[in-house]
Amino acid sequence: MTFKRLAFLFALLATPAFAQDYPTRPITLIVPFAPGGSTDVIARVVAQGMRAELGQTVVVENHAGAGGSLGTGMIARAAPDGYTIGMATASTVAINPAAYRNLPFDVLKDLAPITNIAAVPNIMSVHPSVAAKTMAEFIALAKAQPGKLAYGSSGNGSVSHLMGEQFKLATGTDIVHVPYRGIGPAMNDAIGGMIQVLYDNLPTSLPHVQAGKLRALAVSGEKRVAALPDVPTFTELGLKDLEWMAFFGLVAPANTPPAVITKLNAAAVKVIATPEVRRALELQQAIPVGNSPAQFRAEIERDLARMKRAVEAANIRVDN
Numbered sequence: 001m002t003f004k005r006l007a008f009l010f011a012l013l014a015t016p017a018f019a020q021d022y023p024t025r026p027i028t029l030i031v032p033f034a035p036g037g038s039t040d041v042i043a044r045v046v047a048q049g050m051r052a053e054l055g056q057t058v059v060v061e062n063h064a065g066a067g068g069s070l071g072t073g074m075i076a077r078a079a080p081d082g083y084t085i086g087m088a089t090a091s092t093v094a095i096n097p098a099a100y101r102n103l104p105f106d107v108l109k110d111l112a113p114i115t116n117i118a119a120v121p122n123i124m125s126v127h128p129s130v131a132a133k134t135m136a137e138f139i140a141l142a143k144a145q146p147g148k149l150a151y152g153s154s155g156n157g158s159v160s161h162l163m164g165e166q167f168k169l170a171t172g173t174d175i176v177h178v179p180y181r182g183i184g185p186a187m188n189d190a191i192g193g194m195i196q197v198l199y200d201n202l203p204t205s206l207p208h209v210q211a212g213k214l215r216a217l218a219v220s221g222e223k224r225v226a227a228l229p230d231v232p233t234f235t236e237l238g239l240k241d242l243e244w245m246a247f248f249g250l251v252a253p254a255n256t257p258p259a260v261i262t263k264l265n266a267a268a269v270k271v272i273a274t275p276e277v278r279r280a281l282e283l284q285q286a287i288p289v290g291n292s293p294a295q296f297r298a299e300i301e302r303d304l305a306r307m308k309r310a311v312e313a314a315n316i317r318v319d320n
Helices: 003-021 038-054 066-077 090-099 135-144 159-171 183-192 202-210 258-272 275-283 293-314
Strands: 027-031 058-062 084-089 111-120 122-126 150-153 176-179 197-201 215-219 246-253
Touching: 027 038, 027 066, 038 058, 038 084, 038 111, 038 246, 038 258, 038 275, 066 084, 066 090, 066 111, 066 246, 084 090, 084 111, 090 159, 090 246, 090 293, 111 258, 111 293, 122 159, 122 202, 135 159, 135 215, 150 159, 150 183, 159 176, 159 197, 159 293, 183 197, 183 202, 197 202, 202 215, 246 258, 246 293, 258 275, 258 293
Parallel strands: 027 058, 027 084, 150 176, 150 197
Antiparallel strands: 084 246, 111 246, 122 197, 122 215
């Protein structure tokens, strides 16, 4: 028997004891975005709760760059021992792998899902000057004026870009894409009427919709948003390819021992269920989830396949 084979067998035998004692030192939670954004806020809320459950400090580290791919690569390359975990979002594990060329990791092979912490609805809104009060009216207007309406995004290959292209594919409309350097400038031009349509995560658009600066036509998710009870879901409108929501989940490097994944999942799910954390998530317009590793993997696989269809149909490619 080779040394390599012996080492593998010893590792298997040691795993149960390792998992039983785990964790014995602080855990690093990598956030692949800058501090202050939704991903960072949600990560810190959950990390604080997991410290109490696991008996060890969970240290949040921000590693922004390449639309989240830099930090995600660090998670994928980390030692699979449970002491480095990370945040996964729709951008980092669905949109980026679909749109970016030559990513140095495979999200399905190199990451082990732990749980989906929370989901945030997406929203489609238009400037109040647009002569369409409903989705049916808007689609009719767009078809009557091909290439005359424009939607803004936070950049090529972004969530808002993919939503815009999915909408065009689902409705057979021709709406011009205008990429910006972030959702802020796109939002400003949508409010100012320079562009007519905006696809966005709910939290950033909601105040402007409530103030009457934008008119919401649809939201994603299984049910309507409590803050916008009169706005239908994409599913209600028959636009099922746009029903997906932005998500914020926990992942570990592939080959992390299953018993460790189970322990991390149990701790995170318990934290997500607490009233304090649920309130904190709801302040971010996020819907608490807390599912199993298998369920989270299925969600990632489904959204990745959906994004690949949109990317291929619209011929979207983003260089690293």
